[in-house]
Amino acid sequence: MKKKTALARREALLALAAALAGGCAASAPTPTPAPPSGTVRLTLLHLADVYQVQAVEDGQRGGMARAATLRKQVLRETPHVLTLMGGDTLSPSVESLVEVDGKPLKGRHMVDAWNAFGLDYAVLGNHEFDFGDDVLRERIRESRFTWLGANVRDGKSGALFAGVQATAVRELGGIKLGLFGVVLQETKATTKAGKDTHFGDVCEAARGAVAKLREQGAQVVVALTHLTADQDRALTRCVHVDAVLGGHDHEALEDRGTGTPIFKVAADAVDLGRLTLDVDAATATVRQVTWQTLPVTRQVPEDAAFVAAMQPYATLFSRLSERVGRTPVALDARASQVRTQETNLGSFVADAFRAAAGADVALVNGGALRADTVLPAGGVTRRDLHAILPYTDELVVLEVKGDTLRAALENGVSLSREDSRPGRFPQVSGMAFTFDADRPVGQRVLGVKVGGKPLDAAATYRLATLSFLASGKDGYDMLKNQPSTPARADGNSPLDVLAEAFRTGTPSPHAQAEGRISRLGSGALSPDARQPPAPLK
Template sequence: MKIGLFGVLTPETARTSKASADVQFLDPCETARKTAAEIRAQGAQVVVALTHLTMRQDKALAACAPLDVIIGGHEHSLLQSLAGRTPIFKMGSDARNLGRIDLNIEAATGKLTSIDWEIIPVTNEVPDEPQVAILIAEYEKRLSAELDKVVGSTGVQLDARQETNRSRETNLGSFVADAYRQALKADVALLNGGSIRTNATFGPGALTKRDLLSILPFENHLVKIEVTGALLREALEHGVSQVVEEREAGQFPQISGMRFVFDGRRPSGKRVVSVSINNQPLDDRKTYTLATSAYVYGGGDGYTMLRSARPVINAEEGPVEADVLINAVAQEGREIKPQRDGRIRRLDDESEKR
């Protein structure tokens, strides 16, 4: 019995990653159709696609390529669906669950007749693999002394969840953006919500170096650039362009030094209702200084419009974003207490009206 497997990445990878110049991004549908045919020609009786796509994209893939099973991700939720005769399974995220799929194949014909599947929760009751546990313990011993140093503390719970940081204002997103702006002495700051990781909450209580590095794990340097009001408005429009179309879109902007209102019910590209800086409406012709990451400045998460901005502090001169966060927590003294202050208002979110 031969089973063929191949992988398909989301087309957004081209703008959400730092791929080298020799990497090509091809159409998922056309590539899957061709690859599935090649695998079957090599004798595979069952073809499985391992995908990192939205459920909508997975269903489109099943419609255009002859696939027996799709094992997907991206939504970070437990999902099951059927597209035509192709089942789609997603096991959530962060290794919280394992999935077992049993393919029932007719011996005489080699044809797939049915599929059974099972969700296996990963809990503390699951024993560690002995050799891996020894390796982890060795690294923990070497790194814990530095990572477990207390940097400061928070008097409120810090929200590092993906669902919120990629769809609305959060107290942590605002605190990080404020730290960006203050460190680079810029008029305003913007970070992509997708750069805040861990998908967890912190505190109230002590904040260690481990905590803060897990929030901003990428070694992104900060930059200070000059942008017109029109360019800043375009960046904010891009930031909210996928809040309805794609759950947890990484480009959602966490901001500092400005306030804006948007409405997800409006068409993508026309969702920003108003923007203000220092209680004054954004002037499209005026030039402002913006603190952001080199990743965003380089077009990461689709912020390609910022590539045209003039740098005041470039990536080689700018600090690492995690260091800026660590310094901001340490400089606050005994305790930080960031709050949501309404700098971002989402008109189509009922929770924003309370």
């Protein structure tokens, strides 16, 4: 036993000495075993839902400059490597609202970052369309990598969206690797995609893409998707591929349950995914599929070339650390909460909008609130502000009848039984309502009060909301074409309004949810569950 202990201690000391001697070698990914004899190893590096260049979690995790270091270490280790991105990067980027000459970046910096990173292929994400088709086309033209989107077409010409490919074939080590990309079909309803941009059936597009790839000689096929995990599983049942690399869910996933491996990485480059395919050199059959996630932490040094390429943005990004105000209480901005129930952040934002507009009521969709964390009490920075509301929207006032307001709430809770964290879930001000998620769609809202009085179906109410919802997006068709005026004569944006509330302390956020939204049936919360948790570490 003593000999084993002494040997283990000696090996540990030798490992430590080697790490110190190697400088940053301690942060290098663990080398994978050599490929089996007679095989060609293909390596696909994967990131998805990367909304900012800089690190997250107070600098502890993520950062594209660090991920670039890990990428180069893998490139030195193995010869046949492609770098892929699973969609959602132009928006809702915290940094996309930073202005240059009075105009927000709108994802320009993210394309520059991916160009510097060495990205090979990206699939369109639903949020690539948040700034509209024209901005997306401009970003695609600026890209030195290829965008994929087999189910995104121009409704007029029938062609693919301008600058996008359905498929791609790359020969690596004598093996022809085929890639195709597909994105959520509901993107049309949840973004600012143009009226002539259509998102076709995912399964149909995938079948066509795979057939095309096989015609082009692809021997191994990988799907690059921006879908929910359930939609990825459905994809593997309708078409045969060797692996799926996905985005959209923001959470890590390794699922081999359908027989086709599906892999996802967490959002904002906190991990770099590494998919290894060992392919038989003679038959082009995939013998082994290995998945590894490489943590992107502050122990990983930043890549100097990437940092130099992004230097023009350094001063702009420094503005994000400016303090804009404070909050006396922790604010619950977690997606799992703001998209399913009342939260103190949702109520605070709705209160600020209603006060700024002088409206009777306010409604904000939970999907507009993007920070996905618990913001601690204390100072609020511009980064925090942009994280909460990273979209370019207008605050408007609609004149709506009571029955229209009820219909809007019905739409807001219409997907509450779905396990999809629907972005349409309403956060409200000036009103309270009860709903039962177990009742049929259209019958879920059981009671509504405005200003403490029962809703009058025939009365007219002034509703403060975002222009996105006023245009009928996210299922809010009943708000489309309602009499509308800008909420502020000074032209202040929703972001300006929220900044003013943080600066002045008026309105002031509450410590917890107040019971504006009561849920019956499945998913109903106890009063204790309304208390926000401690801020995330």
